[in-house]
Amino acid sequence: MRILCVAEKNSISKAVASILSGDTYQTRNTGNQYVKNYTFDFNFQQWGPSSVTMTAVSGHITTLDVTAANKHWEHPPPETLFTCPVRFVTPEDKQSIADNIASQARYCQALCIWTDCDREGEFIGSSIVDAAKKGNPRIQVKRAHFSNIEPAHIMQAVSRLGELDYKQVAAVAARMELDLRTGYAFTRFLTLGLRPLGGPLSGNTISYGSCQFPTLGFVVDRYFKVKSFVPEPFWSIKVSHTKDGITANFSWFRNRLFDRASVIILYERCLAAKRATVKKVQEKPTKKWKPLPLTTIEFQKVATRLLQMTGQQAMSVAENLYNKGFISYPRTETDRFDKGMDLQGLVRKQIPSDRWGRYANDLLNGAFQRPRDGRHDDKAHPPIHPVTFAAPTVLNDQERRVYEFVVRRFLACCSDDAKGMATDIEIEYGEERFNAHGIIVLERNYLDVYIYDKWSDSAELPKFTIGERFEPTEALMTEGKTAAPGYLTEADLIALMDANGIGTDATMAEHIQKIQEREYVCAVSRGNRGNRGNRGANEGDGDAPAGRGGRGGRRGRGGRGGGAADGGSRGSNSVKEFIPTRLGVALIQGFDRMEFDNSLGKPFLRKEFEAKMKAICEARTTKDAVVRETLRQYADVFSISQERFSVLKTACREYVFDQHGV
């Protein structure tokens, strides 16, 4: 028998060829620079001894598009895009890949699909089948199911070949059709319709996309929350006591009150009592959990917070490291390692490092612990982990930082939790209660290698005994103001997109990039606002001072951003925040004011669609029904947008041109 195997990317094709052939494959070039054909012999349970050609595509080999009749922007009118014919085409740069599959298929009796085991992978698999059938219409088709490239796992996959799941293929086809029709229709409508207003609207492309708009909506939503925030003054009582050279800071049980007179009365009662009484002393073991195995989303959040990169930079650096073979595939939703993976073998590879090699060595000498299991598994890829050791000299500066993070995260996952002793002390002072919380770190464990985590609320407390009475060293009434929430950071935005099903791990950073390109939002260094020329919609300095008036209010809820783990990312290149431009605000406000059931600026339509795709996959509905229903929804929004277009234009005039907000 002759068998053709096709993977989603060359790296998988090469790895599988290597495993199935025992490293005795031959390599041949194809017409595409990223794709190689690997040939070898293999004895399939299904087909017996066979000669195999293993090749790959490079992501999708087809794309959905409108026909020539609908390529013009001016005619026919954009609403026709909801009903016009659409068809799959092979883009020019993918033709050689499709041809390679067709010509190889000509000599083969069977085709085995090795694309990633996710929805998009299933769809890519179906277009590989179509390409192969052009060369050999009667070719038999099988599908391998695998989620990593451990040899034992691949051998199991090849011994239990299954079928392509055409329900998943249909779900992806539905997504493509919806995104294409709505994206083109609204983009043309907005761009052409708003152009007469002039200014930035005369030259810009005003694009709509089912992911772009909700992403913009999050930024605008937070902008208004910040802008409409009214700080409230509050008062509190803070007690501290120094003993044996150690100071214990006690927080008030009531935290804070918004009535000054009440706090004065309570405070004076404390002072009148003179002495405080220790009511409770509790010591108990505690631990700080090691991190979960690394997903793409978590990677991007950390990279934007701690490595001073944008999500997109971080992804492109990670892709380089992956292509050079240093780290595993960086696009994954999985935060648990497969039981069969040789994690200690991966730890061993890090021993040569002069920075964490010793730590890796200690792990192998008894300190190794299995990583925690998170709740996510995309069934297509393992968590991001180092594959082999990269000497610092072979990496550039950014690669070094990303690689170091991936390695330290992995080693931390294979370590023990940090352990400590927590102390809680409660005192009564007058009629008020206060407590102090302290932690002594006993075993640092993973903290030694995972330098991004600090157990920073760990403070040592002096010894107290129950019933002990003392006169506090200091008792202050403090004053503060509630603080406005901060504008969205990239980490916040990614978290919101994730929670609302906007985009995929591979595309979130691109959407964030896109709404900046379109000049819907701009990224501004925190603490550097009000300095954005005339592009921002922000009113003067909306940055309400962050509370903490006087010397008090340690627990004021205003804490901005990262919190304890934010280890030293201040300075010139600090965390960026997203603020909408006038144009961005105008678009979201305009759509909101048209009062649809489903505003395009909100994530609900996309979220609903995500649920419908799942329903297609579970055979609870069909692609045709979903496309029909959803296109109806969007077409309704479209026709209302046309009817009430003056509302949108008014919002644009108001925000983009008038003095609104300046």
Next chain:
DNA sequence: GCAAGGTC
């Protein structure tokens, strides 16, 4: 000139 999704 327009989308979102793959991958390099």
